[in-house]
Amino acid sequence: MLLNPSRARGLLDGIPRRRPAAACYYRAAARDRADGDEDALAAYGTMLARGARPDAYTFPPLLKAVAARRGATSACSAPAAVHAHVVKFGMCRSAHAASALVFAYASGGDGAAARAALLELELGRGASPVAWNALISGHCRGKRFGESCRSFVDMVRAGAAPTAVTYVSVLSACGKGRDLLLGAQVHKRVVESGVLTDLKVENALVDMYAECADMDSAWRVFDGMEVRNVVSWTSLVSGFARLGQVDRARDLFDGMPERDTISWTAMIDGYVQAAQFKEALEMFREMQYSNVRADEFTMVSVITACAQLGALEMGEWVRVYMRRQGIEMDVFVGNALIDMYSKCGSVERALEVFKEMHSRDKFTWTAIILGLAVNGHGEEAIDMFHRMIRVSEAPDEVTFIGVLTACTHAGLVDKGREFFLSMIHSYKIAPNLVHYGCIIDLLGRAGKITEALETIDQMPMTPNATILGTLLAACRVHGNLDVGELVAQHLLELDPDNSMVYVLLSNMYAKSNRWEDVRRLRQSIMEKGIKKEPGCSLIEMNGMIHEFVAGDRSHPMSNEIYSKLGNIITDLKNVGYFPDVTEAFVEVAEEEKQKVIYWHSEKLAIAFALLSSEPNTVIRIVKNLRMCLDCHNAIKLISGLYGREVVVRDRTRFHHFRHGFCSCKDYW
């Protein structure tokens, strides 16, 4: 198992060095984390080069630095390399070095080597609780929570006495691995062992229960604590937030005696998880007023909120803020930025971030593939997938959603089918409903309605409303009324209040001049009292998010907006626009219907943008529903007439309007 020292030296030499550091500097550098991790390795190299001999105190910080180097190609071999040096310099008998080795192996994912190192200790003078703790916490650091829990059980079986550190580590593993059963058992042991007065142990208990969604128990432990700190409170706040009880979390947060970066971030992220993105950004603003420093974690949550809101200006501002505050773009931040730019319809910027990133993971590749795919760059997305495979990053089920979406957008039916099969057979990924949705979309878009139907029949799971909705949309575009009626019927059985089904079906009847059926459909909606979910469009202007609901007059510039919209309609009519009211879902006079159509939320948002934004700038809108036919037509004309690029992200896809055309090629 051991590597020979010269090979080990070679491995160590392969680890990139930053700047030459004096040997005496290495220990302090190792403690500095971040930069220190690499400095520690560089310093160790220098130390050897100068002929200094490492001692028992050399290896723990060095191994810690090695363990921290996650994701680097040398990471798995690095603990072995250092191990070789431990042997070479005769430090195997050092309990410190040995425990550090156990930790490095375990956190790097080499459980067998970690166990072997522990066993060696046991054969000698017996593994200390410190070595067991290294095993438990190492697995926890490496995100193998089950392994961490099993190590605790083994430790108890081996007769070693758990310490406070053991409990903290195993409780953390129980929480993150959602093992409430073992967590509660550990709790009992903690009570019996008398370490309950340790603040870190108590906090670990609160957090374990909170992570396992047992807020009653979390609260009980919290309530019984004599001393609490910001950690105790933050565990509760994020526990409630995770359960979607964001108001409860906020009440607690407001009642905290002190708040730090982590508590603020937990609260901001709570809003993000609850899809309250504006509140998340508001919270971030308050955090800045409170003079609490934000970090990489905070930025990820804030960037995610910007992504969901389509708030590109705010997202750009966040990058400036990061530069000013010296917050690094780590892989999480980079991934979130790629997603944000993609969701704002700016593929160019997403690609810039992608190129800038010095370390990439599966999420990075998946984010850029999806970003390219949904924004209509199917071929480039597929190229990216091949690059991903070349660098040996393993795709997962989400990556394939990106790849299949890419095929749909590029109209590559055969290629899509190929990818679908290779996902199953080469990558051993079982397709889920979303994958089938992609395939139905792929076939439907190409007009292969029969094949789409067959695919649905052959699916191992029951089709849901999304799948059938995709098929119905295909029927609409290709004018297949027979299948459309059938699908609509099924859909209404599944989801009787789905107004979208009525909209699409009535649209199809209208297209076939079956006005009697259109009337009947509307009648039935009126009788059933089905209300269409109100259309809502978001647009960001000068750092503010403006929200428009169809026909609403709540905006301060309402009068100007409606008058501008009137002018726009006149301009459009002069170039041949005629309002298409087939999707106007109200039983009123034709003239009224036109008004309803004119006042759709995206038209209001565009009128507002034309009033408020600089000429030639891109207009970006986020819509909650599928865009209607008339808005799609109108915006195509607007993009040509006013020379403005308009990007609309609707419920299902992106529409990039430019020079009178849309990137979706009128299929959506």
Added chain:
DNA sequence: TTAGGGTTAG
């Protein structure tokens, strides 16, 4: 060797 917050689809 020890407690709290982060990224991809629907």
